[in-house]
Amino acid sequence: MMELLRMEAHEIAAAVRAGKLSAREVLEATLEHIASVDGIPGSIGDDPEAEPDKIHAFITLTAERARAQADAVDAKIVAGEDPGPLAGVPFTVKDIFVVEGTPSTAGSRILANYIGPYTATPVERMEAAGGVMLGKVNLDEFTFGSSSESSAFKPTPRNPWDTSRVPGGSSGGSAAAVAAGEGWLSLGTDTAGSIRQPAAFCGVVGLKPTYGRVSRYGLIAFGSSLDTPGPIARSVRDAALMLHVIAGRDPHDATSAAAPVPEYLAALEKDVRGLRVGLSPDYFRIVRAEGGELVEEPLPAEIKQAVLDTAERLANMGVEIVEDVPMPHNRYGIPAYFVIARVEAASNLHRYDGVKYGYRTPDRVADMREMYRKSRGQGFGLQPKLRILMGMYVSAAQYSERYYQRALQVRTLIRRDFEAVFDPEGKYRLDALLTPTTPTAAFPMGAVYGDSVLMQYADQLTVAANHAGVPGISVPVTTDADGLPLGVQLLGRDFDEATLLRLARAVEEGAAFTAKV
Amino acid sequence: MSEEIGRTLFDHLVELAAFELGGDEAEYLRRELNKQLDAIHELEAVPLDADTPITSHGVPYTQEISAPPREDRWQPFPDTEKLMGQAPETEDGYIVVPDIPHEEL
Incomplete structure (x- = not known):
């Protein structure tokens, strides 16, 4: 079997x-x-x-x-x-x-x-x-x-x-x-x-x-x-x-x-010969968000090495590696996401009201409003509640310019970072960026859950692609000292998954990684 | 950590969001909101021109990849019972809800 x-x-x-x-x-x-x-x-x-x-x-x-x-x-x-x-x-x-x-x-x-x-x-x-x-x-x-x-x-x-x-x-x-x-x-x-x-x-x-x-x-x-x-x-x-x-x-x-x-x-x-793949120093620095303090620090050495080894193998296959590619707005991906994703979540989750489908409180209620409050209060867990509340705050009329509008403008800058490095007439003319996928390997259960800021920063190397809309793929390449898998990420041009997959196949072929099953 | 969202503002947001909170939920939620706002304030370090446009989705929708507008035509769902059957309470094809707060005119 x-x-x-x-x-x-x-x-x-x-x-x-x-x-x-x-x-x-x-x-x-x-x-x-x-x-x-x-x-x-x-x-x-x-x-x-x-x-x-x-x-x-x-x-x-x-x-x-x-x-x-x-x-x-x-x-x-x-x-x-x-x-x-x-x-x-x-x-x-x-x-x-x-x-x-x-x-x-x-x-x-x-x-x-x-x-x-x-x-x-x-x-x-x-x-x-x-x-x-x-x-x-x-x-x-x-x-x-x-x-x-x-x-x-x-x-x-x-x-x-x-x-x-x-x-x-x-x-x-x-x-x-x-x-x-x-x-x-x-x-x-x-x-x-x-x-x-x-x-x-x-x-x-x-x-x-x-x-x-x-x-x-x-x-x-x-x-x-x-x-x-x-x-x-x-x-x-x-x-x-x-x-x-x-x-x-x-x-x-x-x-x-x-x-x-x-x-x-x-x-x-x-x-893959002749394809141009970029490495960015902005993906080798991470933000550690332990205890609410945001501290910038270098990527863990094992993860950085996994990316550099991958780049070297690609270079040996004839890929042109382009170093020092600037992605200066990458670090603002999570702060912008804290705003944009929350506004969209709040908007999308208003539909759950105990009326048309889903959970309705079994408690006795005096009126419709109480039914809404009890159904949503009992039906949603802490994380949806947190997202809805933040979404309502940062999009409220008096705060929207300060938060939501600014986040959407920063999203433009994140998008421009990608446009600049993928521009076929530009300085870098990349086919893809090669980055780590995650700032850590899999963490122990219970170690992060509850700290919503620390948890969100687990996505700090992946979220920019969502803001920009571009495709990305994670490929496992090695295991760390604890025997846990590490992945590298390739980010590509709009609708060019074909080139990403072609490069990902080369990364996979050269990697010393054995699947779990 | 800042206290940007104090108790009064928090209670107002909870009311708008229509949540009845249980036990220690309020304390957790308010603390995490304020922690997240500290991260959000990082955005203030980004120099922005007044005319920097907003991006509401990343990939531009060019004419080439956009769908033409479809005909505005009513299409029945094949099995309405699958939809109505999900409502917590129904009567004679109507969804039943508790009393809606209102004033007699």
Whole structure:
């Protein structure tokens, strides 16, 4: 069985399409593996400390639905039809996407009883391509966090490399599941780093596409100008395979871009020789936010070395490394995000009011206002409350200019940093920037949660790409002295995921990294 | 840490956000808001021209990649029961809510 689990998604699909493996046998092996490693699924009010040696990636395992899908794939094979590029590949979905007929909870008590009335476009596309959805995986409540510990569904996911540590977040269940062999692919979302950071922590590949590349239809909204769905996979090739399936214009999402979707798998075959990759000193300095004090310090030596080693390997492959690339506004990414993301979150979360769907207080209430206050007070956890309150404060009429307008102006400067270094007529003419993905490896559970500033700074190397809208990918390259995975990040031009994937493939090829499963 | 958001302002925000807070939630939330504001004040160190435009989303929407406006046409949801069935309380196809505060005219 382990041999099957170690295959890549594209190999599974090829074997299923060729009739060498059945989708049903792939699924049953995967379900058996999940039963042995995952432990109890997250649920409201359960013990956060239960089964501390298990992964706990899932909130809802939809085994019977998956069996029906796998059988449909096998029936197509028998009928001589092609089930599609993801034929028989089991995948998981971050529980921030609605899937028809399944609980779609956002990791929150306020949506714990919500059943998806339709299916999100990226999920629909994966299923139409022959993919087999295993179920919904855990996450930070409404994606608000970088460790998955804020989920109302306990126990929250644990890192497969060391279950005393967090898997990262907010797509922590997705990254943990993929790293532990619980499905080959996972559909995550990235608003400040929520795909790339957990991918780095769990030693898997995480790709945040360009904003607009993948439809947000059916994604429960958080920061609508920043949210980006994307793949988490065990290899760059599998991430490319998945991106090709989910990318492209969707009439249900007016912000999805009508840019052509290239053949990403074909792009991987191209040589990287002659591509220009930049290193920026502004990504080798980090802000430590311990105890509320913001202190600038150098990147930890092991993480810096991982990036420099990667650059050297790329140089040996003929990539031109450009040093001292200025990204001066990178350090303002988190402060600007504290404002912009909160305003958007507050706006998006007003809809949860106990009227149309979701949680309504069982308490006796005198009137509608009291019903709102009790339903929202009992239904939301601390992190959504914190975000809503901040969003309301910084966008209030008398403070908006000082905070919200300024943050949006700083966002312009962050965007300009990227435009300048990617400008084909400019001084740097980069194809990509190479940076660390995270300022640390996976931290112990409970070590950061509660300190909302320290937690937010976990995204300090990833968030600029969300402000700017550009694509980014995290690739695991090595492990640190504690045996924990470290990832490097490549950031690229608008809609040029093809070049990013091509470089990421080269990074992966040269790295001395062995997957967990 | 600053005390930019004092108790009165905090209570006003909580009222606007329509939260009934439990136990020690208020203390935690107010402390974290003020800590976050300390980080937000870093933005004041960024020199900005008065005419620096705002960016409301990163990637510019050019004509090339923008969808043309769709026809403004009503499209029924295929199964309204899937939507109405999620409401906490319904009666005869209507959503039931508690008394809405109002003044008799």
